Amino acid sequence: MTADSATPSATVKVDIxxxxxxxxxxxxxxxxxEAVRRFGGPVEVEYHSFELSPDxxxxxxxxxxxxxxxxxxxxxxxxxxxxxxxxxxASEVGLAYDFEHLQHTNTVKAHELLHFAKANGRQTEMxxxxxxxxxxxxxxxxxVDDLVALAGEVGLDEQEARDALETGRHLDDVxxxxxxxxxxxxxxxxxxxxxxxxxxxxxxxxxxxxxALEQVASEVAR
Amino acid sequence: MREPxxxxxxxxxxxxxxxxxxxxxxxxxxxxxxxxxxxADTSVDRTSxxxxxxxxxxx
Numbered sequence: 001m002t003a004d005s006a007t008p009s010a011t012v013k014v015d016i017x018x019x020x021x022x023x024x025x026x027x028x029x030x031x032x033x034e035a036v037r038r039f040g041g042p043v044e045v046e047y048h049s050f051e052l053s054p055d056x057x058x059x060x061x062x063x064x065x066x067x068x069x070x071x072x073x074x075x076x077x078x079x080x081x082x083x084x085x086x087x088x089x090a091s092e093v094g095l096a097y098d099f100e101h102l103q104h105t106n107t108v109k110a111h112e113l114l115h116f117a118k119a120n121g122r123q124t125e126m127x128x129x130x131x132x133x134x135x136x137x138x139x140x141x142x143x144v145d146d147l148v149a150l151a152g153e154v155g156l157d158e159q160e161a162r163d164a165l166e167t168g169r170h171l172d173d174v175x176x177x178x179x180x181x182x183x184x185x186x187x188x189x190x191x192x193x194x195x196x197x198x199x200x201x202x203x204x205x206x207x208x209x210x211x212a213l214e215q216v217a218s219e220v221a222r
Numbered sequence: 223m224r225e226p227x228x229x230x231x232x233x234x235x236x237x238x239x240x241x242x243x244x245x246x247x248x249x250x251x252x253x254x255x256x257x258x259x260x261x262a263d264t265s266v267d268r269t270s271x272x273x274x275x276x277x278x279x280x281x
Binding site: 019022023024028052089184187188190191193194197198199200201202204205208209211212215 | 238
């Protein structure tokens, strides 16, 4: 939409595939949110599950440098340098990544919680809370007790959340998201799907998202 | 990504029209460790117009 156009009014549906343990997903989320502010029109967002490392144990002993050094066979100094780079980029969008205290874990239960939150109208809040907890607070996001506490912090019923997690109520929903991602050919996250037909991969600049939102909104309005 | 087990879902295979830069940072597989040569050293002098390539660390 050009500057002299009317404010867009058609709702743009955006499906976002992402993981919790994904630094570019949080950075991309901030850039997308900035784009939505600039866009000004209604945008409906739905998050979908994507596990980057499903084999990660729930409880990993060691810090970020340990994990990456062992997992990737990289020198610790090189890993530290890369973490510093990512943290620097995150800070540019207002995020305070704390890799020193980050706790590695398997994220499938966090994804189940996101589906529970979606079923209860709190998915957006839950997504933000999980990313903030993982990257900025050093909180564990793989264990049921920790996830239940986070669920409570966004206004979800803790006992209901516990029941959902302990029974795997939403595991099939997680797997369905993953199957959909595979069918779509999504290999990396974050991945944004606009109006079911446009794909945007990665933590793009806000202006890129704005242009895409304006394009889709104009098409939806026709 | 793990193969779905025991889940029957509607999984349309839409081909998307891709928008944006193909080099935007993203995590693939179990990491996003790929750092293109010359990218990692540029963060200090980056401008708001710079968009990182595929680089960084996920886990």
